[in-house]
Amino acid sequence: QSALTQPASVSGSPGQSITISCTGTSSDVGDYDRVSWYQQHPGKAPKVIIYEVNKRPSGVSNRFSGSKSGNTASLTISGLQADDEADYHCCSYAVGSSLVFGGGTKVTVI
Amino acid sequence: EVQLVQSGAEVQRPGATVKISCKVSGYFFMDYYIHWVRQAPGKGLEWLGLVDPEDATIIYAEKFQGRVTISADTSTDTAYMELSSLRSEDTALYYCATSGGGYDIHKFDYWGQGALVTVSS
Numbered sequence: 001q002s003a004l005t006q007p008a009s010v011s012g013s014p015g016q017s018i019t020i021s022c023t024g025t026s027s028d029v030g031d032y033d034r035v036s037w038y039q040q041h042p043g044k045a046p047k048v049i050i051y052e053v054n055k056r057p058s059g060v061s062n063r064f065s066g067s068k069s070g071n072t073a074s075l076t077i078s079g080l081q082a083d084d085e086a087d088y089h090c091c092s093y094a095v096g097s098s099l100v101f102g103g104g105t106k107v108t109v110i
Numbered sequence: 111e112v113q114l115v116q117s118g119a120e121v122q123r124p125g126a127t128v129k130i131s132c133k134v135s136g137y138f139f140m141d142y143y144i145h146w147v148r149q150a151p152g153k154g155l156e157w158l159g160l161v162d163p164e165d166a167t168i169i170y171a172e173k174f175q176g177r178v179t180i181s182a183d184t185s186t187d188t189a190y191m192e193l194s195s196l197r198s199e200d201t202a203l204y205y206c207a208t209s210g211g212g213y214d215i216h217k218f219d220y221w222g223q224g225a226l227v228t229v230s231s
Contacts, residue, residue, distance in 0.1 A: 001172055003154065034216040038155070045205060045221035046155065052213070089155050093216045097169050099145070104154035 001094050004029065004102035011108040017078040020105045022090030023071055028100055030071035034093035037066060037075045040104075041086045050075060077107070085109045112136035114206050114222035121228045127194040130225045132206030134187045140164040143209045144189040145218060146180060148202040156202075161189060162211065196229045203227075 005023040012018040035053045038046035048057055050066040063078045077084055090102040117131040146158040159170040163182040170178055179192040204225045207218040
């Protein structure tokens with residue numbers, strides 16, 4: 001199972017919206033709605049911010065939203081804030097009851 | 111409060127085997143899957159496999175088949191991950207994490223603090 005493809009970095013100014021893509025195949029993202037996204041600040045464990053493509057856990061800001069089209073899932077952060085500067089990882093359920101992550105995207109607030 | 115507490119950092123020689131533990135508290139151990147995920151320095155997350163403590167079902171990522179062994183001890187609420195034939199590329203922070211079963215399998219709700227494994231001669 002190959003890793004999902006994410007851009008290495010995305011940047012934006014405070015208040016702007018940014019979108020991170022996560023491209024897989026018909027054996028993972030394209031065939032299942034079990035896509036999740038994780039936010040990871042330096043030196044910390046990841047934290048789930050989106051699951052089942054577009055659902056937010058309790059307590060996660062509604063500035064984070066998820067979507068999917070074909071083999072590509074996307075995470076949008078609206079109203080970018082300084083604290084959003086972190087690494088973001090996508091994850092998908094895949095054929096064979098396995099899971100696969102993306103390479104991670106570093107978000108910079110400029 | 112749910113807590114996953116992992117064993118400490120390890121330094122191992124190439125070719126050796128490392129075993130990491132993940133002690134769970136704050137919920138009924140058999141209610142959730144335990145996954146193992148690693149992160150090499152400056153890299154993304156990589157899934158190694160999971161165990162369902164309720165029935166001991168284990169699933170390994172294809173890449174690690176034959177080299178990784180995951181287990182769960184329901185008497186001590188502890189999960190284990192053993193990785194053999196270590197090489198320098200296995201140097202990483204190894205996390206345990208929980209998820210529900212079924213449709214929630216992809217949603218990692220709680221994470222351990224990570225255990226750094228360094229492979230060096």
